[in-house]
Amino acid sequence: MTVLGILDRVADVAAFDKFIEPARRAVQGALGAPAVKDFLHGTWLGHPLHPVLVHVPVGSWVSAGLLDLIPPLRPAATVLIGAGVAGAVPAALAGAADWSEAEVGVRRLGALHAAANTAALGLYVGSLVARSRGRGALGRVLSYAGLGVAGGSAAIGGHMSYAQSAGVSHSATSARALTTEWIDLGPLDDLPEGRPALRTGKGRSLAVPLAAVRRGARVDVFVAACSHLSGPLDEGTIADVRGEQCLVCPLHGSAFDLETGQPRRGPSANSQEKLEVRMEAGRVMARLAARHR
Numbered sequence: 001m002t003v004l005g006i007l008d009r010v011a012d013v014a015a016f017d018k019f020i021e022p023a024r025r026a027v028q029g030a031l032g033a034p035a036v037k038d039f040l041h042g043t044w045l046g047h048p049l050h051p052v053l054v055h056v057p058v059g060s061w062v063s064a065g066l067l068d069l070i071p072p073l074r075p076a077a078t079v080l081i082g083a084g085v086a087g088a089v090p091a092a093l094a095g096a097a098d099w100s101e102a103e104v105g106v107r108r109l110g111a112l113h114a115a116a117n118t119a120a121l122g123l124y125v126g127s128l129v130a131r132s133r134g135r136g137a138l139g140r141v142l143s144y145a146g147l148g149v150a151g152g153s154a155a156i157g158g159h160m161s162y163a164q165s166a167g168v169s170h171s172a173t174s175a176r177a178l179t180t181e182w183i184d185l186g187p188l189d190d191l192p193e194g195r196p197a198l199r200t201g202k203g204r205s206l207a208v209p210l211a212a213v214r215r216g217a218r219v220d221v222f223v224a225a226c227s228h229l230s231g232p233l234d235e236g237t238i239a240d241v242r243g244e245q246c247l248v249c250p251l252h253g254s255a256f257d258l259e260t261g262q263p264r265r266g267p268s269a270n271s272q273e274k275l276e277v278r279m280e281a282g283r284v285m286a287r288l289a290a291r292h293r
């Protein structure tokens, strides 16, 4: 088994949930207003905010480690460690918001990721205290230890994204299985007005569920698997969210602009995959977006 393969075993341990679930509820309560959560998810950005923010502590701490190797530059290293400590706080808040809405295996590894990050942060704060008291050697030992722990934690975070699909668009994965040809979704008149209907898109191997929304003569067609965690958007609802008509996921309430597919409300930070649509003799035809063909 590979080292990172061990993390998959950790993600299978259901016994962790009795500690994780109360923490998750506490995080959800502490983050408060939906607008705050959406800001931290990165819904406004169209991309998860957490990986953007972690550049500050990671970049600062790696740079500080290099500067500490050169004695005249050690005061600059201390400044960078302070910048990393300050930058770790918003990065942690964004990560906590995503973690509280993640699927169960990701939550288990995320708890380990958070514990390691907290340990790294504590080591860096200890390093700053030691440096401020003139104990530079101890300060450097603590900061290099912090760098090691933060590096291990970054590997866990990477595993959560690349092996467990945390933060990625699940609708993009589903879209890639579609054929590149125009798909006949049947007569326009068969679609109900103002609510999503399940249609099936021909896939390269398996059929792909689609959610078609008719509003008068207009039809918007989306991949049915929600970009957050593959919730069934064909079972969702249409609602006005922040001034835009949106398709709302029945699982966790992410709302996607019917015109653009962009998220108007989280937890999803990724757009929902939308198909090109044309009418042909009263029938609805849909095709995969050009970026996937």
Ligand code: FES
Pocket: 226, 227, 228, 229, 230, 231, 249, 250, 251, 252, 253, 254, 266, 267, 268
């Ligand atoms: S699956 Fe979570 S919001 Fe759709």
